[in-house]
Amino acid sequence: MILMKTRTGIIVFIIAMVTINGCWPVRVGIKSIGESIFEEPEKVTNKIRDPIKDNVRLSALWVGHSTVLLQIEDKVILIDPVFEDVISGVVLRKVEAGLDMKDIPRLDLVLVSHAHMDHMSLGSLKDIDKRFPKASLIIPMGAEEYLPSYDMDMIRLKTANSEALGYIGETKEIGGVKVTAVFALHQGGRYGLDSYTWNVPGCTGYIIEYNGITVFYAGDTTYDDNAYKVIGNKYKIDLALIPVGPCRECETDGSFYHLASLGALKVFDQLKAEYMIPVHYGALEYFDDSNIPVYVLKDLAERYGSNSATGMAISKPYSEGIKILKEGEQYIFKYKE
Amino acid sequence: MKKPRTFLALIFLLSIKLSSFAQDNTDYGKMYTSWALFQLVPSPVIFQDSDNRNSKVQFGLRWQLIPLNISFRSNKYTTAFQFFKINPVRRFTGSMDIFVQPEWSLTGFKYSGLSRFGISAGSRLIFPIKGDGEKISFSLGGKYTHRKDALTGKNGYWSAEGGIYFLFGFVGLQFSYNFDDRSKYNIGFYLKYF
Numbered sequence: 380m381i382l383m384k385t386r387t388g389i390i391v392f393i394i395a396m397v398t399i400n401g402c403w404p405v406r407v408g409i410k411s412i413g414e415s416i417f418e419e420p421e422k423v424t425n426k427i428r429d430p431i432k433d434n435v436r437l438s439a440l441w442v443g444h445s446t447v448l449l450q451i452e453d454k455v456i457l458i459d460p461v462f463e464d465v466i467s468g469v470v471l472r473k474v475e476a477g478l479d480m481k482d483i484p485r486l487d488l489v490l491v492s493h494a495h496m497d498h499m500s501l502g503s504l505k506d507i508d509k510r511f512p513k514a515s516l517i518i519p520m521g522a523e524e525y526l527p528s529y530d531m532d533m534i535r536l537k538t539a540n541s542e543a544l545g546y547i548g549e550t551k552e553i554g555g556v557k558v559t560a561v562f563a564l565h566q567g568g569r570y571g572l573d574s575y576t577w578n579v580p581g582c583t584g585y586i587i588e589y590n591g592i593t594v595f596y597a598g599d600t601t602y603d604d605n606a607y608k609v610i611g612n613k614y615k616i617d618l619a620l621i622p623v624g625p626c627r628e629c630e631t632d633g634s635f636y637h638l639a640s641l642g643a644l645k646v647f648d649q650l651k652a653e654y655m656i657p658v659h660y661g662a663l664e665y666f667d668d669s670n671i672p673v674y675v676l677k678d679l680a681e682r683y684g685s686n687s688a689t690g691m692a693i694s695k696p697y698s699e700g701i702k703i704l705k706e707g708e709q710y711i712f713k714y715k716e
Numbered sequence: 717m718k719k720p721r722t723f724l725a726l727i728f729l730l731s732i733k734l735s736s737f738a739q740d741n742t743d744y745g746k747m748y749t750s751w752a753l754f755q756l757v758p759s760p761v762i763f764q765d766s767d768n769r770n771s772k773v774q775f776g777l778r779w780q781l782i783p784l785n786i787s788f789r790s791n792k793y794t795t796a797f798q799f800f801k802i803n804p805v806r807r808f809t810g811s812m813d814i815f816v817q818p819e820w821s822l823t824g825f826k827y828s829g830l831s832r833f834g835i836s837a838g839s840r841l842i843f844p845i846k847g848d849g850e851k852i853s854f855s856l857g858g859k860y861t862h863r864k865d866a867l868t869g870k871n872g873y874w875s876a877e878g879g880i881y882f883l884f885g886f887v888g889l890q891f892s893y894n895f896d897d898r899s900k901y902n903i904g905f906y907l908k909y910f
Binding site for chain 1: 743
């Protein structure tokens with residue numbers, strides 16, 4: 380009897396160990412919950428306390444992962460705001476958000492690309508709503524299902540995430556800023572099955588235009604041979620914010636749901652944008668090192684030099700066009716004359 | 717026989733998202749099938765079981781059904797009224813549930829004479845605490861449980877109910893104080909996906 384119990388115990392133990400170690404989501408899930416309870420993210424030192432400046436035409440401050448604070452002249456725009464240390468209630472950021480919300484003096488627009496936890500935090504949106512009730516919240520059609528009401532004005536844009544719909548979706552002008560929903564091939568939803576099985580709508584990229592400045596934000600997307608050429612031919616893009624991860628094979632175009640480093644480089648070519656800031660890495664550990672996508676991007680950019688990844692003509696070497704920022708770092712692209 | 721079918725069909729139609737647009741590739745078949753299967757997952761619960769001299773806890777299962785949820789914070793693009801398949805955001809950010817809970821005591825009631833099967837119906841208010849309710853929310857409510865007591869001949873009892881919910885409102889703990897001397901409390905998990 381004792382022998383039987385011992386044998387059953389050993390079998391259960393082996394199955395448990397194989398499951399925990401062999402199953403990546405289980406292993407990462409257990410590790411993440413432990414970390415989110417007992418650990419803290421790496422601190423960002425020297426955070427910028429005055430991110431909005433009078434003499435700037437275009438600047439971008441990378442808060443971390445996909446959160447970016449843009450200044451286009453007198454307009455302040457926050458993209459995919461996630462400021463919390465623990466994302467989705469269980470996943471601890473590797474590095475804290477590189478900007479304190481209290482240091483944002485004013486805010487005109489908040490853009491959310493889709494409702495996934497790493498792009499849309501209800502806690503952060505509530506804090507933003509308290510501080511900036513007169514801002515406008517822009518979302519893709521379908522994402523409204525994952526949001527409560529706010530004092531902020533919620534504006535929903537029709538998306539066009541296919542060739543049949545022409546890649547360019549609805550445009551709305553808010554306080555002089557033109558925002559257009561553009562192609563992104565990803566998922567809507569927020570809670571697992573709704574994203575991966577039910578295929579609910581609600582993801583987009585954005586084109587933001589104001590006073591002769593055009594910024595492109597890809598959202599989460601995958602590589603498409605045609606879509607970014609169409610967008611690049613229609614808009615003269617000054618700055619493109621393009622996701623580079625997560626990727627296991629970073630020297631590829633990417634998976635069905637995300638761009639990898641090489642894919643991001645190709646999108647940059649096809650958009651014919653003046654500058655690119657890579658996003659969607661650093662804060663979350665998907666595989667091993669959360670910074671691998673940007674290391675590979677840097678390596679690829681050095682290898683290609685002045686030759687383009689797609690064979691298209693590029694106006695300057697990648698080393699000049701691609702600006703890799705640290706969490707909390709701001710780059711000023713254009714000053715007022 | 718015809719009336720219940722018509723009623724169920726009406727509820728089903730009301731619960732389907734009415735608005736649609738060109739980008740909507742939602743697989744409604746998979747959505748409702750998988751959602752229905754998830755509703756079969758029971759929430760474990762323990763019931764107090766006592767008579768004048770003895771008291772014990774009995775183990776059982778409970779199913780969480782929400783025929784109606786009224787959100788206090790639905791945005792201008794969404795409806796406040798949801799039937800059966802409840803969007804978690806509209807629930808945990810502040811709302812009212814009209815709920816039904818079929819219950820089955822696996823170990824039975826040994827002292828109180830209560831029947832194994834019971835069904836509760838009631839209402840609860842849900843309030844956000846952390847992360848606008850997505851990380852932590854809580855609820856307060858009341859319910860009536862229909863459960864026969866072979867010893868006293870009573871058919872049921874009223875209860876006050878409280879709950880705390882985590883992980884997007886999908887997981888929680890619920891406590892009920894029952895106005896019934898034979899089973900004064902029950903404590904259970906709350907497991908419900910949408």
